[in-house]
Amino acid sequence: MEYVLTLVSPPDGLDDATLARVQSALRDLGADTLAPAWLQRGRAADLPFGLFSACQAEAAARQALDGLPVDLIAQPAQGRRKALLVADMDSTMVTGETLDDLADYAGLKEHIAAITARAMNGEIDFKDALRERVGLLAGLSAAHLEATFQRIAFMPGARTLVQTMKAHGARAVLVSGGFKYFTSRVAAHCGFDRDLANELEIAEDRLTGRVIDPILDRATKLETLIGEAAALGLPLAQTLAVGDGANDLDMLRAAGLGVAYHAKPVVAAEARARIDHGDLTALLFAQGYTAGQFAG
Secondary structure (H helix, E strand, O other): OOEEEEEEOOOOOOOHHHHHHHHHHHHHOOOEEOOOEEEEOOOEEEEEEEOOOHHHHHHHHHHHHOOOOOEEEEEEOOOOOOOEEEEOOEOOOEOOOHHHHHHHHHOOHHHHHHHHHHHHOOOOOHHHHHHHHHHOOOOOEOHHHHHHHHOOOEOOOHHHHHHHHHHOOOEEEEEEEEEHHHHHHHHHHHOOOEEEEEEEEEEOOEEEEEEEOOOOOHHHHHHHHHHHHHHHOOOHHHEEEEEOOHHHHHHHHHOOEEEEEOOOHHHHHHOOEEEOOOOOOHHHHHOOOOHHHOOO
């Protein structure tokens, strides 16, 4: 079989009848299919198929599922397990936006979150939006950085994703348009090999309202993916990138498997693969890992 369609649902959201319905839909299009293989009973399964494109398979499967909360990723079967992970942080490895949460201590969370949402959906320039948001926090005590980190909630499956891939020889890099204060701690918790992010300027224990240049943006994320792959001697086909915002799109397009994770509308529409329902372990199932192989 040339391709594999991976289906991932909430626990107990998949059954043999649902898989049979999807398999029938693929056969109606003329595909050769093999029996589904469970990656975790009731939650994730692979359906190998041949003869037509991944996009056709996903479209047929979505129609057969008729609105069920099941994520689908179709891809070539060969090379699906990746050797490099490059991940965004905010709303990807952690559940919230750390800058928005920091703004809560200045009484500006709602205002700054609105700017963040527009930037992440590609409606305004990322660098300009970052400078504007940080400028509004001038004078805020730097002590609120630690308080903000203490409120961080990690995305379900975040540590498992990183630890499992590393246990099987992959390298993991965290790259964020957010701030190094947070990425260094998130990277340590999850087990990333490297983290890259922006730096807040602080003077006399207070935020000055400025970001130290150069600002890490979408171009930097793409450069990081390409540079890390080159350093490892890997083709981009052996890379996995995940993110949710417009500043992630370039790296998602370039990666062998670029996944829009619970993404903003423009990202979900343009990314080749997306996860709308599941947690980050869906990216492990997409690589063919079984639940019994998960680490962390």
